[in-house]
Amino acid sequence: MNILIKDPLILDFKEEKFVTYRAHIMIENGMISDITTDLPEELSGFDEIIQASQLVALPGLINTHNHSPMSLLRSFSDDLRLMEWLDKKMLPAEENMTQEDIYWGALLGIAEMIKSGTTAYADMYIHMDQIAQAVYDSGIRASLTRGLVFLEDDGGLRLKEGIDLDQSWSGKGDGRITTMMGPHAPYTCPPENLKEIMEIAKELGVPIHIHLAETHEEVEKINKKYGKSPTEYLAELGLFDGEHHVLLAHAVHLDEQDITLLKNMKGGIAHNPYSNMKLGCGIAPVSKFIEQGILVGLGTDGAGSATSLDLFKEMKMASGLQKLEHFDPAIIDAHAILQMATVNGAKILGIDDQVGSIEKGKKADIILVNVNQPHLVPHHDLVSLLVYSAFGQDVDTTIVNGKILMKHRQLLTIDEEKLIYEAQRRAKRIVEGV
Ligand SMILES: CSC[C@H]1O[C@@H](n2cnc3c(O)ncnc32)[C@H](O)[C@@H]1O
Numbered sequence: 277m278n279i280l281i282k283d284p285l286i287l288d289f290k291e292e293k294f295v296t297y298r299a300h301i302m303i304e305n306g307m308i309s310d311i312t313t314d315l316p317e318e319l320s321g322f323d324e325i326i327q328a329s330q331l332v333a334l335p336g337l338i339n340t341h342n343h344s345p346m347s348l349l350r351s352f353s354d355d356l357r358l359m360e361w362l363d364k365k366m367l368p369a370e371e372n373m374t375q376e377d378i379y380w381g382a383l384l385g386i387a388e389m390i391k392s393g394t395t396a397y398a399d400m401y402i403h404m405d406q407i408a409q410a411v412y413d414s415g416i417r418a419s420l421t422r423g424l425v426f427l428e429d430d431g432g433l434r435l436k437e438g439i440d441l442d443q444s445w446s447g448k449g450d451g452r453i454t455t456m457m458g459p460h461a462p463y464t465c466p467p468e469n470l471k472e473i474m475e476i477a478k479e480l481g482v483p484i485h486i487h488l489a490e491t492h493e494e495v496e497k498i499n500k501k502y503g504k505s506p507t508e509y510l511a512e513l514g515l516f517d518g519e520h521h522v523l524l525a526h527a528v529h530l531d532e533q534d535i536t537l538l539k540n541m542k543g544g545i546a547h548n549p550y551s552n553m554k555l556g557c558g559i560a561p562v563s564k565f566i567e568q569g570i571l572v573g574l575g576t577d578g579a580g581s582a583t584s585l586d587l588f589k590e591m592k593m594a595s596g597l598q599k600l601e602h603f604d605p606a607i608i609d610a611h612a613i614l615q616m617a618t619v620n621g622a623k624i625l626g627i628d629d630q631v632g633s634i635e636k637g638k639k640a641d642i643i644l645v646n647v648n649q650p651h652l653v654p655h656h657d658l659v660s661l662l663v664y665s666a667f668g669q670d671v672d673t674t675i676v677n678g679k680i681l682m683k684h685r686q687l688l689t690i691d692e693e694k695l696i697y698e699a700q701r702r703a704k705r706i707v708e709g710v
């Protein structure tokens with residue numbers, strides 16, 4: 277499919293800053309084939325021409341941490357502490373989910389992400405074949421992880437599922453699907469299991485996706501059990517030696533010494549500001565990470581805690597939390613925040629050779645935002661406008677791998693009416709009795 281995005285204002289990350297310029301974007305076979313101010317005389321070679329002079333084109337946003345089927349648990353259980361919320365509400369509800377529920381829950385999350393400008397995301401959950409199928413069907417890009425909890429012996433079954441996920445799905449969907457290995461968290465993974473997973477991840481050549489230091493309770497628990505912080509626990513196993521590509525979700529409770537341990541890590545941190553606020557977890561030391569050269573991307577976490585999967589919302593929360601924490605509005609600027617939601621996310625997912633910026637030769641993962649609306653006028657500074665004033669609903673068109681997944685706010689690969697019907701009826705059954 278050949279697409280011409282005609283005359284958008286392009287906002288792209290070049291040489292450590294976002295720059296704005298007007299040009300036409302040409303897409304051929306999934307890739308950006310040219311970015312030019314000279315329109316070819318013959319336009320009949322394009323299957324689709326998007327008139328974009330009133331739109332801003334930017335790299336698709338990248339959600340570095342999600343549990344997509346938890347969209348079925350949105351608004352089911354609020355205002356609880358993380359462990360109570362997880363143990364008494366989320367886990368019992370997850371026990372009630374069938375494989376079909378997982379498919380529809382993932383599709384619900386994916387539909388919301390596409391509609392709010394996310395083109396790639398990282399997912400950690402169970403029944404990953406169903407999620408992979410939803411990713412495949414919808415056209416979104418994803419890095420998929422079977423979450424691994426070792427609180428009881430399952431004879432290696434879950435671990436095998438994690439490996440099988442890679443063997444069955446890596447590279448599928450024209451390369452849109454990649455995988456990671458997913459030890460859930462320090463408090464659910466003893467050292468011997470973590471070591472085995474690290475070896476397997478190395479053999480498979482895939483990153484490791486793990487929750488870290490989300491709550492005070494976790495820090496206390498690990499300290500009591502191992503006499504060290506959760507970060508030290510993982511560091512001593514060699515996770516941050518630069519040999520393993522690692523995606524750390526949350527990283528809220530790290531002191532100066534812990535932060536130093538991450539300095540040589542490969543990969544980065546998925547910062548989930550609204551989930552951390554909503555569950556009362558704390559404020560991640562994001563500006564300190566950045567100061568130390570540690571890569572930070574943005575995630576939502578599942579909609580069960582995040583309430584929505586809108587990365588425009590997360591950009592505002594990430595910015596606001598740092599400004600508040602440091603009593604300093606200059607501690608982090610809009611450029612750094614947009615960088616987190618785009619190019620940093622691509623690096624953390626290990627797909628920055630393909631996506632994360634609008635460049636000739638890269639995969640066409642592009643969103644078009646309608647900035648001609650009262651709340652987005654005037655246009656003094658487009659980066660500020662997108663980070664501080666825009667929301668997911670302002671995304672007009674979403675393109676992934678050169679395929680249009682949403683056009684003028686209409687989903688093209690997902691039947692939205694059927695999705696809402698399925699999600700409503702399944703969600704109701706899942707939470708019954710929990
Ligand atoms: C075993 S699959 C992943 C597992 O993680 C649970 N989960 C969802 N949100 C969080 C969170 O904020 N911290 C820790 N674990 C979380 C989810 O319910 C799945 O069971």
Ligand SMILES: [Zn+2]
Binds near residue numbers: 341
């Ligand atoms: Zn999570």
